[in-house]
Structures are given as C-alpha cells and as structure tokens.
Amino acid sequence: MKKKVLGKLLSVSLVAAMSVGMMTGCGSTETATTTTETTQTESAAKTETAVTEAETKTEDTAAATGKVYYLNFKPEQAEAWEKLAAKYTEETGVQVDVQTAASGTYESTLKSEIAKTDAPTLFQVNGPVGLATWKDYCYDLSGSDIYSQVKSDDFVLKEGDEVKGIAYVVETYGIIYNVDILNDYFTKDYAVVKSVEEINNFDTLKAVADSIQENKDDLGVKGAFTSAGMDSSSDWRFKTHLANLPIYYEYQADGIGSTDAIKGTYLDNYKAIWDLYITDATCAPTVLSSKTGEDSVAEFALGEAVFYQNGTWAYGDLSSNGMADESLGMLPIYIGAEGEENQGLCTGSENYWCVNKNASEEDIQATLDFINWAVTSEEGCTALSSEMGFVCPFKAFDSYPASNPLINIANDYVSNGKTSVAWTFTTMPSENWKNGVGSALLEYAQGTGDWAAVETAFVDGWATEYAASNN
C-alpha cells in the first residue's frame, strides 16, 4: 500500500517538475512571470534569470537609440530586405528587424504582431480600404523627410491633411506575351494582324487569340492564354486585377475616385474578357478551380501559351523558369471600352509604408531615419531598384533605372503617350467582396453558375460589403 502511494507521489512530482521545465521554455519572453516558486531544479531557475538578464541588457542599449521592426509584405523580397537591414545596422548601429508574413497572411500576422509589446514600427497597408482598418495606428508622416522625397501626392495616402501612408513601390500589370511565338504567328497566313502594334483594342485581341487557339497545333502551343487558375495562388489576378478595369472605366465615366455603390456599367466587358480567358486557354474551364499560379507560370515559360495576365513582379518567376528578357512583351488589358486604343498598362501601388504611432518616440525616429535612408542613400536605392527590382516613386530613383525588362516596357507605354489605368481595386470594399466575385467567376466558368451571379456579387455585393464594413 505504502509503496503504491509513494509511486503516485513520485509520478505527481515528476509531472510537476516537467511542467516547470516546460514553462521556463515559454517563460523566457514573459520575463520571469511565474513558475520559480515551485522549482525543485535549481538549474532551470538559473537559466531563466540568465535569459532575463541578457534581455534587459539588449533592451537598455536599444532604448537609447531606438530600433526598427519592419513587417514586410512581399515574400519575394524577404531576403533582400534582411540584407539591406543588416547593412544599415552595420553602418549606423541601429537594430533593424525584418519579418515577412507568409503569402496571403499579412493582415492576420499584422493583427497579432501589432498587439505585442514589441510591435512592428513599420508596416504596410494596401490602400484606402486597408488604411481604414489601420488608420488609428498610423503616424502622421506629413513633416517627415521621406515625404519630401516622394515625387507626387498621387503616391501617398491621406486622411484630411495627415499623410498616413507612402507608397514605396509602383507596379504595373497587363497581358504579358511571348514575343517569339507571336512573331512566328505573324508570319502565318491565318494571322489576322501582322504586328503587335495592331493589337490595340479588344476585338483585335480576341481575333488574334481565337486564331491562335484554332491553329494551336501548328504553332506548337496548348492555348492562347495560360490557365486562368482560380486557386488562391492565382485567383487575385481575376477577382482583383482584372476586375480593376470595369471599375476604372466606370469611375472614369462618372468622374469619381471611389464609391459606396458600384453600378456595373462595364460588366459586359468584364464578361467578354473573362470569356476570352477561359475559352482560348490551355485547359478546360471545368478544371480551373485547382489551377495554381505556378501552373500558369510554367505554361507560359514552357511556351505552351502566348498570353499571360500578370505584372512586373512576375519577372523573377519567369526568368528563373528560363524566359529570356527579349522574349517578354506586355500588352494592355483591353476590355472593349471606348477609346481604349490609347489605354496603357495598369499602374499603381498597393504597398504603402505606415509608421506605427504607438511605438516609442525613439523607435519612430529610428524608423523614419531607416526608410529615408532606404530611398535616398546609394545602398538603399541600389538594393530597391536592382536587387528587389522595384520602381520607387522617390526623387533619388531617377538615377537608378530598374533592371526588370517588364518595367522598361511599362515605361515605354507612358512615354508613348498612353494613359495608364489607375489601380482602383484598392477601393474594393472588402476581401469578402473579392472572394464573392471570385467564386461567382469560377462557378460561371465551370458551368455550375451563370453570369447573373457574378453581376449580383459585383453590384449588390459591393453595396452590402460597403455597408457591412462601414457602420
């Protein structure tokens, strides 16, 4: 009997010892909250105090100069940012931490990070709608050095007179095409046009795509367009970027910059271009739901398709998959709107830097210094323009041309006098709206839903989402 009780006692104390060990593990960041009162193992207690001491030490030095914690949005550039941060620390001694949220999780990461004691001092919002969520956390940048470096107020987010966010990268998207295949096509007798300059409206684009699709075996392709994948790695190309065009033209027609109720004036055009994407494609529309972004990159890079809707940021993926720079071209996305012969590519930004207002004064100053250094110093400019391949809307960047050929194509459109299409998708009322449109598009494509559902999601969805997010 006694033996049994002893055994029990032993097991209980073992459990206790184990849980103490476990909690010292997580206790290290909580600075000695609990536990030690029950420690039988002195060594555990010792390591804990050691950790705490080390932490207070680093905090002391950091508090003197302030530090920067950047929560980065772009996984493609994560390494480059870390390198740049290390360089800055080496030069100035100011600690710069860069964390990158995994693709598609920025909002959720930011939400949990910003509630911490060591919150990000520098974070990003994606535009006016993103700003609505975070405006209470944004430091007014109107008196900052970096604001004086911005080329124009088109690249800042304002609320009243306060500058809440500054775009640090401008991007462009359109229909990327394979120059080699298209040139080959122009020599054929079934070609409807003889040069790419002639493709300057929707009807011609459609005629070209249709005849490529018809003669795909002769051209050695699987389809005119890459698969319009509706997997989450690719569906934003259509529910967000493609949907930008009907919204842009409606705003133009009505002379507005945002709205609480969209009318859907250009929805027929949206349908036309979507129909084109899913019919003249490399795959049957019924399998779109599982096609990923990588699938379409692969199809395009392997020369299985001629057209691929994406933007300047896709250059890295394409070149690492073996596309030569000179095989890349870019066309505007024509949807059949009036006067689209003069339409250029879609250019804008959904990457705005915001400085956390709730950070300590030293940290705010350190952060402002860091971003200003990043867009004015030689190291910063080189890193941003050539390593990350960004076009940055700051004055110093005039002498740092981008190495990305897609960006040069985009610049050519501007210098040829084409009107860039603004990124109106930053005014979409919520993520939920995009998801609703995306799902309806998919159902329409695979034949399980009709176009009326897309119209409902687009028009009625806008009103309900706007109301749901703004009351």
Added chain:
Amino acid sequence: MEKAIKKYFPIFALPTFVAFTIGFIIPFILGVYLSFCEFTTVTDAKFVGFKNYIRIWGDATFVHALWYTALFTVVSVITINALAFTVAMLLTKGIKGTNIFRTVFFMPNLIGGIILGYIWQLIFNGFLLQFDRTLTFNSAYGFWGLIILMNWQQIGYMMIIYIAGIQNIPGELIEAAKIDGANNRQLLRHVTLPMVMPSITICTFLTLTNSFKLYDQNLALTAGEPSNKSEMLALNIYNTFYTRNGWEGVGQAKAVIFFLLVALIAIVQLKLTTKKEVQA
C-alpha cells in the same frame, strides 16, 4: 501519507493550474469579452454590447456553414464508428497478421490534418481530372471528399479503442451465451454491444467533437470553395475574422456560439450514451 498529499495538493497542482490559467482560462474570458467589442487588435477593444451577435444573422454563410457542418457530423460519426467497429471485430478474431493490420490502420492518424488534406486533394483531383472535374467543382465533391478523408484518418484510432473494449469482455460471458444457444448475431446484439458501450461513448464523443470542430482538413482540402459552399463552421469563423474590415468582433461572437453549440451537443451525447452502459 494521504494527509501529506492533501496538505501539499495546492503546491503540486499549482504549475498545471498556472499553465491552465494562462493557456486556457484567461484567453477564454478575454475571448468572450471580445465578442461584445469592436476591435482591430485584441488590445484596443471598444465595448459595443450585442451588436456583433445581431450581425451574425445577417451573414448567410454562417447559417449555411452550420447546416453543412451538422450534416457532415452526422454522416461522419455514423460511418467512422460503423467502420471502426467492423474493423475492430475483424481484428479481434485472431487472424494471422493482426498486429500488422492494426498498425497499418492506425498509421493515418499519425499524419497531420493539413498534410492529409493536401495529399487527398492531389488524389481526388488526379482522379476527377479523368472526367474534366476538380474537387472544388461542386460542394458535394468536397463533402464526400472530406468524409473519405476523415474516415481514413480516424477509423484507426477509434478501432484501437473498440479493440480494447472488445478484449475486455470476459470470456465466460461469451461462453455462457454460446452454451445458451446464442447465434453470432444474438451474441453481437446482446453481449458484445452492451459490453463495449463505454468505448462507444468515447468514440462517438471523439468523432462528434472532432467533426464539428474540423478545420485543418477543411482548409487544406477545399478551403471552402466553391463560393463558401464547402465551408465548415471553424473555417467560417476564421474567414469572418480576417476578410472584412470591422468584423473581428463578429468572428469572435461566432466563436462563442460555436463553443456553446459544441459543448451542448457533447453533453447531450454523453448523457445519452452513458445511460446505455452496463456493468458485467
């Protein structure tokens, strides 16, 4: 000795209690409080009363997710338990290689839900591609896909519990029944089933709550596509939290309702099945 344990009870219980408080009680209370608030991050909540709870009912996806989850739970509880019990019966008959079979059946349970979801997604899509379809073509595909996945994952685990139950049936009971002339079916109905009732209680409890709370597999397999039609409750709550500005509190309110539902169903089920348990 007994006294000593009583005396030191608070000390021994303290570490676990502290961990439980930090890891469970505080977040739980905070969570319930937040369901009455509007907030962007958990530290700047503003009290708004029942607004979030009222808003839930304007959200059609929640009601759909509720029914979808309920249907899924019913089907999966029945299939998993029926199959697990059948396999357990077969593997207690003393056929050759019993241990290998038990191990093989148990193994899927050792793989994480996300990985399982992606593996099965590949398998299903590979198969459906023959017919130019994909798993997210229709919510019914997603539903049955999820049922197959959950069966594959959980049958082994439940099987182990049932085997333990079956092996615990005293041999003399079965022998006595046989001498009284009971055939196999009668043996199953009047001896085996009543005797494994405790295992049935545990297994239905586990499958019921697991199915109701299902998240990883749902996320990895279909992520709620198409049009949120294969979205289950847990995923719906997560999506509410992150896809609409200002709806964090609504997601939290849904989570509270979700908790009450799961608790209620589990308690009712426990009451019902324990009633049927018998003593040998």
